[in-house]
Amino acid sequence: MPTLRIEPQLLESLTAVELGHAAQTGDRALVRDYHSFADPVYERCAPAERDKAFAQLHLVWFEQRGWRKWFGARWAEFPELAARAAGLLLLEARWKQEEGAVLGRDSTGVCLRVLPIRFANRAQFEVFVRHEFLHACDMLDPAFGYRIEHSEPCSAANASAERYRALWCAYVDARMTRRGFVSLVQPDTHRRALAHAFSALTAAQQTALFEQVWNAATLTHAELYERARRLEDKRTNAPRPGTRCPLCFFPTFDWASNIAPAVARSIRADFPTWDVSNGACARCVERYELTIHG
Ligand SMILES: [Zn+2]
Ligand SMILES: [Zn+2]
Known part of the structure; x- marks a missing residue:
């Protein structure tokens, strides 16, 4: 993997999640490891320096727990990513709807937002990360042609x-x-x-x-x-009963239920802006059916 960056907030949260999970499942060794590693920070550092010291410590923890390698291995499963993306940025999601992969502003980096709780279960996390990486592959693939659509009203x-x-x-x-x-x-x-x-x-x-x-x-x-x-x-x-037929302009309660493609083509020859979704009254459609069959 070219570069992996991780937001300090997520580093802190995922460490807490891993420790919480270890305590719950009785993994005393992991909890002990962490304390032998973190406790000296309280002794060594003045309160003002602790935040910085912990940020560094969490990064070392991330490496020691094998997470960098783990993300590298997932990344390598998608040759398209290696070919097209500059790197991965991991960010913390606050709720589930916020999770997922997006492209960075330069459109070459992948930003993945995840809930810290994911780090408690590697097997499930693996499936989630692969799914999001494949979304990212699509976004990076010129043939897929991803773009953000702005053309519609909000609702x-x-x-x-x-x-x-x-x-x-x-x-x-x-x-x-x-x-x-x-x-x-x-x-x-x-x-x-x-x-x-x-x-x-x-x-x-x-x-x-x-x-x-x-x-x-x-x-x-x-x-x-x-x-x-x-x-x-x-x-x-969708045409509503009593509204005007776009072809004959008479109010109609009898909209054609089915307009065959050949009939639609022949209507469009006369009404270039017309589309099947605009509908037409049964009488007009019958008339066009006759013209193409006769
Ligand atoms: Zn998805
Ligand atoms: Zn009509």
């Missing part, structure tokens, strides 16, 4: 961000499985998360969406974002 943005996250996490875990790693959560959990995020879709549509994302060899940010957003468009533009 819509929150809902589509939740859907985007559900799709992306499923896509990440599917590839974890194919690489022979344990996935962060089970496929069924992703299926349920997608069903929840896409509650406006029918059960069959939700299943189809899950299968698409779970089995896709490659997806791009734009494709995921499009899937997450499309629903919003449908919802806001």
